[in-house]
Amino acid sequence: MSTIPVELPSDLLDFVETRVGEGRFGSASAYLVALVDAARKNRSAIETALIEGIESGPAKEWTSEEWQAIRDRVTQRHKQG
Numbered sequence: 129m130s131t132i133p134v135e136l137p138s139d140l141l142d143f144v145e146t147r148v149g150e151g152r153f154g155s156a157s158a159y160l161v162a163l164v165d166a167a168r169k170n171r172s173a174i175e176t177a178l179i180e181g182i183e184s185g186p187a188k189e190w191t192s193e194e195w196q197a198i199r200d201r202v203t204q205r206h207k208q209g
Contacts, residue, residue: 134160144156144159144160147159
């Protein structure tokens with residue numbers, strides 16, 4: 129495995145050390161590896177969704193009912209915290 133030097137501001141270092149202290153990760157290195165892996169998986173999921181969207185055919189304009197449904201979902205999520 130390769131290594132890279134990483135410099136963190138003290139508040140981020142405290143955050144990482146807290147996460148390691150919670151016991152889910154054996155070291156700061158293991159925590160950072162998990163973060164990078166999660167970012168890679170998330171990017172892959174986003175790219176997959178974008179490709180599916182492109183391949184789904186031409187776009188069509190949303191109706192006012194569809195826009196309202198989106199507003200309602202966002203409002204509901206915001207209320208839930």
